[in-house]
Structures are given as C-alpha cells and as structure tokens.
Amino acid sequence: MSSTLTDQAARLTAAAWSALHQVRDPELDEAVTDLGFVAGCRVSDSGEAVVRLRLPTYFCAPNFAFLMVADAFDAVAAVFGVHRTEVVLEDHFASNEINGGIAARAGFVQSFDGQAVAELDELRADFLRKAVMAGTDRVCRPLLAAGATADELAGLTLGATPASADRERLRSRRAELGLPAGDGDPLLVDPATGAAIGAHALPLHLRRARTTRVSVDANAGVCRGLLRERYPNLRSTESEEKGR
Amino acid sequence: MYEKDGEKYFVVDGHAHFWDASPENWVPGQEQYAKGWIECFHAYQSLGPPATHWPMEQFQKYSEDMMMRHLFDEGHVDVAIFQPTYLKQWYRNGFNTTEANAALAEKYPGKFIVNTRWDPRDGDEGLQELADNVARWGCKGVKLYTAEWRGDSRGWSLKSPEAARYLEKCQELGVKNIHVHKGPTIWPLDKDAFDVADVDFAATNFPELNFIVEHVGLPRIDDFCYMATQEPNVYAGLSVVVGALMHARPRFFARVMGELMFWVGEDKMVFGADYAIWEPRWQVEGFVDWNMPTDDQFSDYAQLTTQAKKKMLGLNAARLYDIKVPAELDLPVPAGPEGAEPLVAPSSI
Numbered sequence: 001m002s003s004t005l006t007d008q009a010a011r012l013t014a015a016a017w018s019a020l021h022q023v024r025d026p027e028l029d030e031a032v033t034d035l036g037f038v039a040g041c042r043v044s045d046s047g048e049a050v051v052r053l054r055l056p057t058y059f060c061a062p063n064f065a066f067l068m069v070a071d072a073f074d075a076v077a078a079v080f081g082v083h084r085t086e087v088v089l090e091d092h093f094a095s096n097e098i099n100g101g102i103a104a105r106a107g108f109v110q111s112f113d114g115q116a117v118a119e120l121d122e123l124r125a126d127f128l129r130k131a132v133m134a135g136t137d138r139v140c141r142p143l144l145a146a147g148a149t150a151d152e153l154a155g156l157t158l159g160a161t162p163a164s165a166d167r168e169r170l171r172s173r174r175a176e177l178g179l180p181a182g183d184g185d186p187l188l189v190d191p192a193t194g195a196a197i198g199a200h201a202l203p204l205h206l207r208r209a210r211t212t213r214v215s216v217d218a219n220a221g222v223c224r225g226l227l228r229e230r231y232p233n234l235r236s237t238e239s240e241e242k243g244r
Numbered sequence: 245m246y247e248k249d250g251e252k253y254f255v256v257d258g259h260a261h262f263w264d265a266s267p268e269n270w271v272p273g274q275e276q277y278a279k280g281w282i283e284c285f286h287a288y289q290s291l292g293p294p295a296t297h298w299p300m301e302q303f304q305k306y307s308e309d310m311m312m313r314h315l316f317d318e319g320h321v322d323v324a325i326f327q328p329t330y331l332k333q334w335y336r337n338g339f340n341t342t343e344a345n346a347a348l349a350e351k352y353p354g355k356f357i358v359n360t361r362w363d364p365r366d367g368d369e370g371l372q373e374l375a376d377n378v379a380r381w382g383c384k385g386v387k388l389y390t391a392e393w394r395g396d397s398r399g400w401s402l403k404s405p406e407a408a409r410y411l412e413k414c415q416e417l418g419v420k421n422i423h424v425h426k427g428p429t430i431w432p433l434d435k436d437a438f439d440v441a442d443v444d445f446a447a448t449n450f451p452e453l454n455f456i457v458e459h460v461g462l463p464r465i466d467d468f469c470y471m472a473t474q475e476p477n478v479y480a481g482l483s484v485v486v487g488a489l490m491h492a493r494p495r496f497f498a499r500v501m502g503e504l505m506f507w508v509g510e511d512k513m514v515f516g517a518d519y520a521i522w523e524p525r526w527q528v529e530g531f532v533d534w535n536m537p538t539d540d541q542f543s544d545y546a547q548l549t550t551q552a553k554k555k556m557l558g559l560n561a562a563r564l565y566d567i568k569v570p571a572e573l574d575l576p577v578p579a580g581p582e583g584a585e586p587l588v589a590p591s592s593i
Binding site: 027058059063109114116121123126130146209211215216218219229 | 283
C-alpha cells in the first residue's frame, strides 16, 4: 500500500509515526507504538492525518484511553505539514464519547457528561510518580548488583550515575513532574516532594521502587498478551503500516 | 485433594463461577457490552496453556457436568467458593447470580460455598435481599464488583456511606468475608478505578471483617501490597495471578509471588482458579511444581515452602470459611496471621 503514497505523504506519515512514538500509555509508561496500540497512521499529501488506536480489551479504563487519544492528537497535530488530524479509538465501549470529545477538543469532564468531576491531570501525575519509582528500580538494580552500598546510592547524583537509557528516561519523567532532574540533583528523590532520600530511608524506598516496577511490568505483560489475542495479526499490520 | 511427591494438598478454589453469557441471555440494546465482557474474559483464557483453551460458544455457556468434571474430577478441588457477578444491566438473568450458583450447591452438598453480593446503590431493598440470601443459603461471604454499571452510573466506592451500611449489615449477619473485585470504571470516571484506597478505608473501619482483594488488586499490585501489609484483615486473592501469569509470563509470576510473600505473607494469600476463565487442574499442578527461580535476579525473594503452598491452595481459605479440613491434610500446627506483626511499621510507609 505504501507504494501508492506520494513522497510528501510518505514523509508526513513517517513524521506522524515518530510523533506517536513519543505518546505513552500513562499507566504502563511505554510508547503506544511499542505496545501495538497504533492500528494505523496515514497522512495524505495535503496534510490530513488519520490515526487509528486500539487497546487490549473492550473495557480498558476510559480515563487512560482518553489521555492516550488526546496525546496522540496533540502529537500528530504538531507535526509540521499536518493541517488536520483525526484520531479514532476503535473497538472500545467508550469510543463514541472519547472520539467525539477529542474531535471537539472538549475536556474529559465535558466528554463524559455527568460521570466525571475533574480533568485527568491528577491521574496523570499519580502515574508519572509510579513511573519515577519503577525507573528508580531500573537504574539502581544494576548498581546494587555491582556491589553499590546504600550509603553510596544515597550520595549519588544523577550526573554521577552511569549514563544509560534508563537514567535518561528517569530524568525525563522527573522533569515532567517538576522534580529536580539536573546532573547535580540526587539520584534518589521522593516522587511526591522531590526531597532527597537519606541512607536510613533508602532500603524501604528501593523495596517500594521494585514493587512498583513489578506491578507495572506484570500489568504490561498481561496487556500485551490480551492485545495479541484480540488482534492476532498485530505484528504484520504494524510493519505494513510502518512500511518496514 | 492433590497428592504429589508424598505431600497432600487440600484444595479450595476461592473463586469459581457458573455463568451464562450466551447471546440468549443478552439484554436487547446492551448486546455490545455483554459481548465485550465475555470476549474480554475469553482473551484472559488465552494466557493459559493452549490445550486448555475453549471455543467461544462453550465459553459463553458451559454445562453443569463439565464444571463438576473440571473442578472436582480433574481439577483436584475439594471445595469451591462461588463468587457471583450479576451484571443484570447486560445479562437478562444476570451473568452469574447467587441463585444459579446456589442451585448447583444444593445439588452437590459439601462441594460449594455460596457467596452472595450486594450493591450499595440498591438501598433498603438491597439490604433486605442480602439478609434474605444469607438466611436462605447461609452465606459467609460476599463478592463485590465496584465497576458494575447501573443505569447511567459506572460504579461505586467502598468509601461511600451507603457501602458502610451494607458492611454493618454484613457484620450483623455474620458475613465476614468481603471479596472485592475492582474493574475499569467507577464514579467519578476521572479517578483511578483500580485504586484500592477504598478497601483500605473499609478494612480500617471494619476490623472484624476480612477483605480479600481479588486478583491482588491487579493492575495495582503495588498499592495493594502497601495496604495489605498494614491491615491485618486484608488478604490477597490469587485468582488471575496464577491463571494469567504462571504460564504466560513465568518470570513476572515469580516476581509477583515474591512481592506478595514479602508484603502480604503466606498466611494471607488465597488461591482461586477463576473458573471458567481457567480450569483449576493446570493451575494446581503447576503451582505445586513451581519454585522461585534461583538466578541472581530473584535472590532477594523467599522460596515458597511446601507448607506455604498448602496454606495458599486451601488451608487459608478453609480458615476464613470454617471448612473442616481432614486431619491428614492439615498442618501439624495450624498457623494464622493473628499473631503476625506487619512487616513494616505503618508510620514508615
């Protein structure tokens, strides 16, 4: 199918996929593209983008679904050359409310009339804090395995932590929350306050970081399994749409 | 009873259903939800071993004979606890009601424990129905589904004063086991519907009741763990943990079990096969055979002893439900969580 695309459409479509790669499932803290949630993305040569999203079950939580659709809309609409964006969530019990709300640029409260009392900023922040905890485990586990002590970890700054993709991911989630994220800031901070974690509080902090990561990873594992069952031709669709 | 390597396990399936999700039972105009619900359940079944997958038609409605065979003839189950889920907004006669379950229980004495349910939005009538069900079937437990739809409402919270009235009634009636199942919706929709803070609230206010959080609060295992470690009357329902992870994601299963052992402990973990999502046989056999991996990544998790497995597979549930366990299947000294101290002082969490 990609052979029928003009160069302009192909370029815009690729740019839209890149933009979608920046959109995360806020609950799982992974890119919607990696999770297989993007069923299709196409931009015409005149800059009209259509994105189709799908989720592991018909009953996935509507608040998280709304955030993903809204974020996907914002990401694709911001691509230079895209003039009109449509994002459609397929096969979901609240597809109508969500798709209609996003198209109308309405907020969550307006989209779910009478069922919601607030927008979703607090929900998003709660899960960013979980992402910070899970990310802390990702960064610290290899250091502990290499023999680092609690005192050493408590004294470590982000900048002095060995460079890795996990470190940058942790830094970026902290920055999103408005927590200290510079090279001179401590590696271990309270995700609610940003205060440094002292050596005495560190064992429990790391325990909780690990538990959070286990919880998120197990959840993501179940989601991936359910999505694969729901859309058995997942992989081929993805690669075809991406033109890879 | 299951016997392996000279050890005998008394098996209580803490989470069983006898449902009817066939199209004949779908409410006109609500077909998409009835269909979506059972398709979602069916997708979960796919996370078990392929040989145990059912065709959709059988999954929508299975026979009594099949259920008896899967649970008791093949599945090693001694006693199964029925956990009803009504969903009458989508299913004409309900998805899985106390009545339908009780009819089976009456036919096969000693095999089943009949739990009932309530919904705080049912007001005084619901309180009466609860009392009637308890009087008729001797229920000692209820299954609550906080995401149940009712008219325009998309769910409810255990923090509500209405729910407190029902919990008081449970206490009064001797219904001491409160099984809580979280779903994807709640009122209001902007809150995390899977949040277990309302269970924490209720467990603190009703210390004489036991709160068994089904599916260990999945997808909020972390929040569940921190809550359960502080509340002596909160238990982990292992349904879905075993069914969805042990076969499909064994490394995640090991980690989740390790976390639960650390925060919750072997005295407060209760097995459930979640039939008919998964058959109990492969779960019971696999769980008895299962051991914590020994590589470095798992070195700070405790191994599961035979004693721990016996407790989780049946003895803990038997204690909650006063099920008589044959002496040869019990532990020499029955252990209980009563004397156990929380692993971490609440003030430090």
